[in-house]
Amino acid sequence: MAQRTKRKHTAMTAEVMPAPSTASNVAAAIKQDAASASAEKDRDSSDEPRKKAKPSTPVAGKSTDTDKSPEEILEYLEETFDVRRSFITLEMPSIPEVMETYPYLFRGKHLLIEFLRISKIDIDHAIQEYCVKFAQGILSAARRLSGAAVILRQAEAAKQENATLRQYWDMVTAICLLPMLLRENLVEMIREVGEDDEVDPSGKIVPMLVSRGSIFTSDQFFLIAEETILQEFEEFTMAFASLFASYWVFNMEYPRTLNNTYMFVQKVMLHLRGDQTPLPPPCKMLVQRLTKWAKDHKSK
Secondary structure (H helix, E strand, C coil), rough: CCCCCCCHHHHHHHCCCCCCCHHHHHHHHHHHHHHHHHHHHHHHCCCCCCCCCCCCCCCCCCCCCCCCCHHHHHHHHHHHHHHHHHHHHCCCHHHHHHHHHCCHHCCCCCCHEEEEEEEEEHHHHHHHHHHHHHHHHHHHCCCHHHHHHHHHHHHHHHHHHHHHHHHHHHHHHHHHHHHHCCCCHHHHHEECCCCCCCCCCCCCCEEEEEECCCCCCCCCEEEEECCEEEEECCCCCHHHHHHHHHHHHCCCCCCCHHHHHHCCCCCCCCCCCCCCCCHHHHHHHHHHHHHHHHHHHHCC
């Protein structure tokens, strides 16, 4: 590998200060995930025809052992958490080395659960909760930006196709518009390739998503880092949550080109301070605009 991603110094992540949450929340979320995985397994063994989730893309050299049950995998990752954090934060291995050592971490929702263990925050729920409140405000703020027209047009087409998913598509749209509103570029975070194109991880060092086809029509999102495909997702919001979580799971610095976007997610969406780094000015300006939008919207 010609290049290594920047890792945070141990002192930078020694004290994580999340929004109020309890250990019981973590345990409940992990238990719920185990129950969901078990139910998924039971449905797979039934005769009822249904759409099955795509498996994660296999990686060369990675164990494909499936002997462990979902409950056993969760228990294993829970028991090895402290050792794994020391391994990642002190030894600073490459992500492929982490995959080789802990392959189960790259299956299902385990990156999100690992983030939950680190921060005590359910990232998927927190992002959805924020978007329920402010997605329309983000869309409203972005309408005057010339570059937003294509995204808004694709989003409207998706909503017209399935009106019951309007709130979901508003959330996807808001996430896609954030970099633009924060003076950054979406393609640094998520790139689209043709529906029939091979997903090539070469040259992709920092974590990012690759969508096979348009973000608004795709059901194949690939999480890539350090020239390696880490995992494949069918659903965008889970893929995005896993993308952000990966920076914390692998103890990585945000890239300079997306610092505003990821700081907004961290400090505004998740209320996760982590360190004393101030909120960048573009983020402060957007918070002010959204606060004013929410106040005006509430008074109507």
